[in-house]
Amino acid sequence: MLIVVSAVLFALTRLTPLSPARIVLGADATAEQIQAFEHDRGLDRSLPAQYSAWVAQLPRSGFGQSYITGRSIDLELLESLPVTVELVVVTFLLTLAGAIPLGLIAALTEDRWPDHLIRMLSLMAVSVPGFWLALILVRVFAVKLGWVPPIGITPLAEGWHAHLASLVLPALSIALYYIGALSRLMRAAVIEVLGQDYVRTAHSLGLSRGLVARYVVKNALPPFVSVAGMSFGYMFGWAIIIELVFNIPGLSRALLTAITQRDYPMIQATVLVVTAMFIVSNLVADLIQRLINPRLRHA
């Protein structure tokens, strides 16, 4: 999949009409200077030749250098990737912390006011655009109340408290959608399991409510884990918008800047890393599925 993505991406970036040479060399660059720039970087070669040269250099010298800053792209990624990964991980944890209990509560109080309230809130959460929600959260919690900083991620060196505080709003801006979506999924899965014969049997045999609840949750988890795993991958995509709103110097900001500046090697590297994240998160979700669902191990 990575090969397909990288090849398609490679072709797409080179379809843009503006040469990176114009951006790097500036407005007054002559045709000869632009030609020389493109020749130096192999941009005047055929697309397959450029692509194979790029693939060949990966194991030797990594992603190479940025056309614009001249910095090593590997270093750029080392700076921005952890920021995005941390944001997505915190978002994911917030999602789990919200979606699982809310889904459970809604299922256990089916058709009573807590269930109605949670369903209404989850419907709102999946309906509200993340960009708008982020702006509202900033307005209320950062501007009005001054509880958290409105932009950026406070470095850990300034204390974990401050660091965590700066992560709350961006993470929440993404997580609320997934809490809404996954709590509904959790609710449906739990309700389905609660209707199974073995649950009634367990109750009638006098098993403790805690033990029954464990069985219920365990059997309701497989569909939840599958979707949650995919959501983890999608969260990298969401981060593009949210990092912009909160001015977070993560992978997505680096990607947007690279797109604006036609920094081909940076665009390729960033998208490839995001794609890899998506693949890995799906793989991990599959493995967890197999762990909690013995039937899949033999499938």
Place this chain on the structure above:
Amino acid sequence: MASVSLNRRVFLQGGAVTIGGLGGSFAARAADERSLVVAIPSNPSTFDPINQGNHDAMVVNQLIFENLIEIDGEGRRRPMLAKAMPTISADRTEYVFELRDDVTFQNGQPFTAEDVKYSYDYMLDPTHKALRRSVWTNIESVDVLDRYKVRFKLKTPFRPFLDYMTKYMGIFPAGSREKYGNEVFQQKPEGLGTGPGIFVSARSNDVVEFRRNPNYWRKDSIAWDRLRVRIVSEEAARIAALLSKSVHIIGAPPVRDYVRLRQARAQGITGGSRPALGSLMLMIHNTRKPPFDDPNFRKAVSLATDRKTIAEKIFNGLVEPSAVPAPASAWWYNAKAAEGLAFNLDQAKAYLAKSRYASGAEFELLYSSQGYLLDVGDAALFIQASLARLGIKVKLQPLETGQLIEQVFAGNQASVLMAVIGPSDPTFIIQGIYTPNQVMTRSSGYSSERLNTLLADSFRVDDEPSLGPILADMQAILAEDSPSTWIGAIHSFNLWRTNVQGFEPNTGITLRLTDVAPTDAR
């Protein structure tokens, strides 16, 4: 089925306490901050002063690297690393500068005439590909006369030379390129300039941090110990940062927020604006392409453009309407030429009737979809509606800035609406668009022998009585031929917290931060 009892009050209180608790440390930390923090929209692609193209990102270069002269807040030239303004030869081709003898680079190296020669020679060498080298190619030589005296010899008289010197250059130590390498200039130029800020660190798309230069030659002009330039590309985020006291000053605020917040001192915010000299908003028509190949059509478009409404209603007074390439408040403004193109629909219809496109015309108007300083999208829409009243159909074509510039440089566009930012010289834009071999010449396809002669004449003088009539004649030619539709002069405008002293918008767009004192800093 088990039932769960929820206590809503406890649930909500718990959430609030969690978020509030996390935020407590942030509020305390912000109060302890001892630095000046500013936010600009653009990520500097380099810290090298000879390659920085973006005007708001120039703030980082100008804190490190200085020039022989500078432009003050009012737009007047004044000495910087030079002791006084230069002595200029009678034929205006030789500029001799006496340099200050009390300046050292941040790395301790004394500043001398050798450094000036070295910096300019380096920049002029075509192999080094300096971004604005083309504006300097009129320099024949830079000669060291003694340790603190340097002479610039020009090939021909060129008045804008001094204005360009204030913006598109920076002096670095002799031998520094060989010693440190270009990568250091590009990424971490610690100790390489004479400026007030010593580079400390930078994170791409995030922040550039400076510490005060303790040996700065203007002893009492730095009122901060630390300065952080935050890169905040999203305009709503810049406003939020200012409102929440995370930054003291912001560059390029959105127009609507600027107007709303400027008066809101109760929120601890104020603002100000002043004309950005040399910066204009205009529609550059391609006179080689129909329908702009007909001067009557061009005049019809200009006369049908209600600049006053655009300036007041769309840009809230942050554009000073003008039908000629000069602000109405400037001493070189030709009111008569401007009057001839003032909004007049009847006259516009008459000119259209005289044109080859009397039965109707259609053209594509390009503009940037990414507002920088001023978002021209609404103005483009207004122009479309205005010209529809004449029967002229305008197809609006928003483009990403890079694509737009490429189209304009290649001269592919029929017309483009853009704000051009330049140095304070009044002929910068005229020269760039209408004279041969300039980067944007193809965008207009227009040339005029008379205009070129006047431009050359203007380069030989620098005093108002001599320059005024020449600039007035140039405006008259451009009004008569109307190769572009001028909308007006744009303003430089900023918002800042009321506890900031000594800050004012800079006529050159780039933030000036040397004399700025945040009163909450200790």
